[in-house]
Amino acid sequence: MLDPAQLETFLTVAQTQNFTEAGRRLGLKQSTVSQHIRKLEAETGRRLFVRDTHSVVLTADGEAMVGFARPILDANAQARDYFAGSQVRGKIRFGAAEDFANSRLPDLLRDFVRRHPQVDLELTIGPSAVLYQQLDTGELDLVLGKRRPGDTQGQLIWQDRLVWAGAPGFRLDPDQPLPLILYVPPSVTRSVVLEAMERLRRPWRIVCSSGSLSGLRAAALAGLGVTPQALSLLPDGLVEVTAAALPPLGHVEFVVRTTRRTRRGPAVELAQAITTQSSRLRP
Numbered sequence: 001m002l003d004p005a006q007l008e009t010f011l012t013v014a015q016t017q018n019f020t021e022a023g024r025r026l027g028l029k030q031s032t033v034s035q036h037i038r039k040l041e042a043e044t045g046r047r048l049f050v051r052d053t054h055s056v057v058l059t060a061d062g063e064a065m066v067g068f069a070r071p072i073l074d075a076n077a078q079a080r081d082y083f084a085g086s087q088v089r090g091k092i093r094f095g096a097a098e099d100f101a102n103s104r105l106p107d108l109l110r111d112f113v114r115r116h117p118q119v120d121l122e123l124t125i126g127p128s129a130v131l132y133q134q135l136d137t138g139e140l141d142l143v144l145g146k147r148r149p150g151d152t153q154g155q156l157i158w159q160d161r162l163v164w165a166g167a168p169g170f171r172l173d174p175d176q177p178l179p180l181i182l183y184v185p186p187s188v189t190r191s192v193v194l195e196a197m198e199r200l201r202r203p204w205r206i207v208c209s210s211g212s213l214s215g216l217r218a219a220a221l222a223g224l225g226v227t228p229q230a231l232s233l234l235p236d237g238l239v240e241v242t243a244a245a246l247p248p249l250g251h252v253e254f255v256v257r258t259t260r261r262t263r264r265g266p267a268v269e270l271a272q273a274i275t276t277q278s279s280r281l282r283p
Helices: 006-016 019-026 028-046 060-084 107-114 128-136 190-199 213-221 266-278
Strands: 049-051 054-059 090-097 119-126 142-147 155-166 178-183 205-211 227-230 253-260
Touching: 006 019, 006 028, 006 060, 006 266, 019 028, 019 266, 028 060, 049 253, 060 107, 090 128, 090 266, 107 119, 107 266, 119 128, 119 266, 128 142, 128 253, 142 190, 155 190, 155 266, 178 190, 178 213, 178 227, 190 227, 190 253, 213 227, 253 266
Parallel strands: 090 119, 090 142, 178 205
Antiparallel strands: 049 054, 142 253, 155 227, 155 253
């Protein structure tokens, strides 16, 4: 029998690649995190991480354990909820960024609702900046979206590289203004791109503005231009485009945010589920 607490610690270390950050998320001391991993490695008789002063990397056995750990924890939680009776009830007005439209977020939400049948989940999909406005006005209870590095609002889930995406084989004409495919304002990535254009002082034009990811994807697949996207969540059919004329866009962070007055209830439970199961959202 594998200890669920040790498995939860293992998954958090695998997600963060950092023992200190894993301890912060779990509310544990770093020494406790290390102890959990040592005991799990002793129980399995396998080394799960390669660690040095700069990095924490999964071994092949560690990669295999990731696949086993989540189903074990899910089954444990389902059994606990079944026999104890779910105490979580109420309504969640949940907003998720368009980036997750093609991820495994639906699977995570389905499992959450199955474990908490007395929760009424209302889902809104849209650009992160719009969802944050709705959160601030009280129209939403919880948001899973993007933020720019340096922004401190929300709980960090993971950081990703922001890249230029386009159709396979797309080539830029260096003598023409840079063709941009962007979300309509307000938009986190739109702001990042336009600021990068100002720094580069390169001519540009917006060839497509859309309020949906499907609109951006369609324009990019048509070869109209390039669009900024998180590398790990590239829409189907699009690839990273690299060219000297394209400025680096840096990183973007994915976070969960609730209102400051939200201290307990179903929104907090869903936020915790997303935080601990974030590996399910990343391809």
